[in-house]
Amino acid sequence: xxxxxxxxxxxxxxxxxxxxxxxxxxxxxxxxxxxxxxxxxxxxxxxxxxxxxxxxxxxxxxxxxxxxxxxxxxxxxxxxxxxxxxxxxxxxxxxxxxxxxxxxxxxxxxxxxxxxxxxxxxxxxxxxxxxxxxxxxxxxxxxxxxxxxxxxxxxxxxxxxxxxxxxxxxxxxxxxxxxxxxxxxxxxxxxxxxxxxxxxxxxxxxxxxxxxxxxxxxxxxxxxxxxxxxxxxxxxxxxxxxxxxxxxxxxxxxxxxxxxxxxxxxxxxxxxxxxxxxxxxxxxxxxxxxxxxxxxxxxxxxxxxxxxxxxxxxxxxxxxxxxxxxxxxxxxxxxxxxxxxxxxxxxxxxxxxxxxxxxxxxxxxxxxxxxxxxxxxxxxxxxxxxxxxxxxxxxxxxxxxxxxxxxxxxxxxxxxxxxxxxxxxxxxxxxxxxxxxxxxxxxxxxxxxxxxxxxxxxxxxxxxxxxxxxxxxxxxxxxxxxxxxxxxxxxxxxxxxxxxxxxxxxxxxxxxxxxxxxxxxxxxxxxxxxxxxxxxxxxxxxxxxxxxxxxxxxxxxxxxxxxxxxxxxxxx
Amino acid sequence: xxxxxxxxxxxxxxxxxxxxxxxxxxxxxxxxxxxxxxxxxxxxxxxxxxxxxxxxxxxxxxxxxxxxxxxxxxxxxxxxxxxxxxxxxxxxxxxxxxxxxxxxxxxxxxxxxxxxxxxxxxxxxxxxxxxxxxxxxxxxxxxxxxxxxxxxxxxxxxxxxxxxxxxxxxxxxxxxxxxxxxxxxxxxxxxxxxxxxxxxxxxxxxxxxxxxxxxxxxxxxxxxxxxxxxxxxxxxxxxxxxxxxxxxxxxxxx
Numbered sequence: 001x002x003x004x005x006x007x008x009x010x011x012x013x014x015x016x017x018x019x020x021x022x023x024x025x026x027x028x029x030x031x032x033x034x035x036x037x038x039x040x041x042x043x044x045x046x047x048x049x050x051x052x053x054x055x056x057x058x059x060x061x062x063x064x065x066x067x068x069x070x071x072x073x074x075x076x077x078x079x080x081x082x083x084x085x086x087x088x089x090x091x092x093x094x095x096x097x098x099x100x101x102x103x104x105x106x107x108x109x110x111x112x113x114x115x116x117x118x119x120x121x122x123x124x125x126x127x128x129x130x131x132x133x134x135x136x137x138x139x140x141x142x143x144x145x146x147x148x149x150x151x152x153x154x155x156x157x158x159x160x161x162x163x164x165x166x167x168x169x170x171x172x173x174x175x176x177x178x179x180x181x182x183x184x185x186x187x188x189x190x191x192x193x194x195x196x197x198x199x200x201x202x203x204x205x206x207x208x209x210x211x212x213x214x215x216x217x218x219x220x221x222x223x224x225x226x227x228x229x230x231x232x233x234x235x236x237x238x239x240x241x242x243x244x245x246x247x248x249x250x251x252x253x254x255x256x257x258x259x260x261x262x263x264x265x266x267x268x269x270x271x272x273x274x275x276x277x278x279x280x281x282x283x284x285x286x287x288x289x290x291x292x293x294x295x296x297x298x299x300x301x302x303x304x305x306x307x308x309x310x311x312x313x314x315x316x317x318x319x320x321x322x323x324x325x326x327x328x329x330x331x332x333x334x335x336x337x338x339x340x341x342x343x344x345x346x347x348x349x350x351x352x353x354x355x356x357x358x359x360x361x362x363x364x365x366x367x368x369x370x371x372x373x374x375x376x377x378x379x380x381x382x383x384x385x386x387x388x389x390x391x392x393x394x395x396x397x398x399x400x401x402x403x404x405x406x407x408x409x410x411x412x413x414x415x416x417x418x419x420x421x422x423x424x425x426x427x428x429x430x431x432x433x434x435x436x437x438x439x440x441x442x443x444x445x446x447x448x449x450x451x452x453x454x455x456x457x458x459x460x461x462x463x464x465x466x467x468x469x470x471x472x473x474x475x476x477x478x479x480x481x482x483x484x485x486x487x488x489x490x491x492x493x494x495x496x497x498x499x500x501x502x503x504x505x506x507x508x509x510x511x512x513x514x515x516x517x518x519x520x521x522x523x524x525x526x527x528x529x530x531x532x533x534x535x536x537x538x539x540x541x542x543x544x545x546x547x548x549x550x551x552x553x554x555x556x557x558x559x560x561x562x563x564x565x566x567x568x569x570x571x572x
Numbered sequence: 573x574x575x576x577x578x579x580x581x582x583x584x585x586x587x588x589x590x591x592x593x594x595x596x597x598x599x600x601x602x603x604x605x606x607x608x609x610x611x612x613x614x615x616x617x618x619x620x621x622x623x624x625x626x627x628x629x630x631x632x633x634x635x636x637x638x639x640x641x642x643x644x645x646x647x648x649x650x651x652x653x654x655x656x657x658x659x660x661x662x663x664x665x666x667x668x669x670x671x672x673x674x675x676x677x678x679x680x681x682x683x684x685x686x687x688x689x690x691x692x693x694x695x696x697x698x699x700x701x702x703x704x705x706x707x708x709x710x711x712x713x714x715x716x717x718x719x720x721x722x723x724x725x726x727x728x729x730x731x732x733x734x735x736x737x738x739x740x741x742x743x744x745x746x747x748x749x750x751x752x753x754x755x756x757x758x759x760x761x762x763x764x765x766x767x768x769x770x771x772x773x774x775x776x777x778x779x780x781x782x783x784x785x786x787x788x789x790x791x792x793x794x795x796x797x798x799x800x801x802x803x804x805x806x807x808x809x810x811x812x813x814x815x816x817x818x819x820x821x822x823x824x825x826x
Contacts, residue, residue, distance in 0.1 A: 301654070350623075350624055350653050350654070351624060353624070382624075383623075383653075384624075384652070384653030384654040384655065385654040386651075386652045386653065386654055387651050387652070387654055387656055387659075387683075387686060387687075388686055389652070391682070391685065391686065403678045403679075403681050403682040403685075404682075405682065406648060406679055406682055406683075407648070407674075407675040407678050407679050407682075408675075409615060409618055409619070409645050409648055410641035410642070410644040410645050410675055411615070411641075412641050413610055413633070413637075413639040413640075413641045413642050414639050414640035414641025414642070414644070414666075414669075414670060414673065415639060415640045415641075415669050415670040415673070415705075416637050416638065416640075417637075417638055417669050417705075417707065418637070419638065420668065420669070420825045420826065421763075421825050422706035422707055422710065422759050422760070422763065422825060423706070423707045423710040423711070424706070424709075424710050424756050424759055424760050429710065432714075433714060436718045436721075440721065440722075440725060443725070443726075443729050444729070446729075447729045
């Protein structure tokens, strides 16, 4: 009578389960055989030992004594549980690859192994090797991978295939396991199905176990597979007619046989360090990206908005690691829990105008380069939490009431300044104060000089005399140039008077030739200078006479006059 | 530029004094900032309720030339965005430029009532310095000093006849100078006044990010800067003293 499962997971525990057989632990039996037992020299066969005990309880020897000429290769071992009656029985198999180079009859003698605290005798097994034997049909698993040249972390498909035997019996696989290190297989998403495989150009029916593996180490890796052929638990055999010929699925209780596969070698390269783009999380493969969708583009500060993005694999066997939420000063960003793909953004300020871009990139193993999948920024309008602009009216008794509302906008820029920094703290303004100080200093200097000159008028007279003398000299030169002897004499006399006036002191117009002579030294008075002075003043004084003297030769005195004026000027 | 007129209308203000104040203002006011952005983008955006854009335009305007009206408008947009601290700081700066800006003063009173924060406590000479714009005081100080010095020195230099008005002018100049010095000290002292611009600004025991927290300061709360170390100001608030990060505080003259 079929068991009716009560609703509820906890209740399922109460459903009767087959018991685990622990009563026969003292009666562990073992079988040993060569599969196939008849081969030709150089052909491969398997030495299989099966014990009805748990694998952990068996101390299998590291080396088995084999007769000379029989080479033992690598082996596999595994455990499965079989149900007999209403009890679980453990079953453990040790399988070793064997090759005989020469003809002969080889026997691996019986030996004992410790199991469950007892010694269990493994019976002898015999292999017949002869060139006259028909070709051996070795029952072995086939291991197929979608590619052998891989990048670190790149997923690839793995298929473990159990082909039908010579009798076209299709058997299922149980307890499939992969041997080797440096990769990881997906234990959850596996796929088992009967199918057709193409091997050496021939279609063959097979039981296929398919899963995904991911290399976790760079370098050469070796992968093998093993599993128990299990038959199918049908009451009788089932025959299926297909393209690859009729296949019979065996009925009756399953017979578990541990099978191994040939090794597959993988070459795993590390991801290139150069060219890595921002936001690389380990995503591998070719992906396509849709435009992200934002739940709204108008929100307030503190209000969450959800961004949904879709990144689809464009090829098989991709590895998608979702982008990580970046840090942002203006946004709180929360990534959705997988399998959802999106981010929740919470604006912390109204100064933002875009959602933050989410940097993301992936590595394309086919192109062997990184490419950008950044989720772009989307425009948003964030409104701040406005403060009240109007207050309810307070008590009318309040003498200094606060304004009840905010003012309107200023319609003009109003008073402007060059800088908010006051002039008091600006260096140029302090420097500007030097100008009036300097002005007052100049005034003080001017006043001081003026007072000095007032106390020493002779300096002023001499300075004036020198100035007037320069002027008269110019006129004198002009008279000479014009050939005007009369003016020459007048300017010469005037210049001499000016040159000696400060010594008396007196007005220059009031002086006569004798005053000029008195300012010459003794030699000068008796010399040419004195003579020149006398001549000039004689002519100058005679201009008022009734018959003026002849003046034609007076211009010849120019050099003497200049010499005399030089002497007089030196005394100024 | 309304404050000279307002000042002249004060009770007890003589016409001659008002004229003197207005004359002084001619030296300190650079003119009116009136760029197209203010009228074309800033005001329409603020009227339309697009306060972030309006604030951005006003801030850009103020970077080119600070002016009281733009600060008033910036304060209003910041207030509408919920930034009480930034709004109060903007209006304080408007009042710094033009102490008689009616809108700035009205909004400051309103905002402090709503935000429950105090106005900064000013010393007597700082209060005096608020009667005129900061730069007016320094021009008055300079002019009065050199006027007094000139009234004393120039008659002597130019041998003018000494008269009573010269002595009176010198005395008046020195009086104004001495008073304006106190106001100038007040202006300089007020440059250390700042306002908390962010909500719950942490006040720390030491100028380090991992320092112990003394308290938090409200947006718009007035503080007085005492010293600076690295990225921190040591400030006195009405209740506490401690270190606060510079970006949490806006000084009035920055």
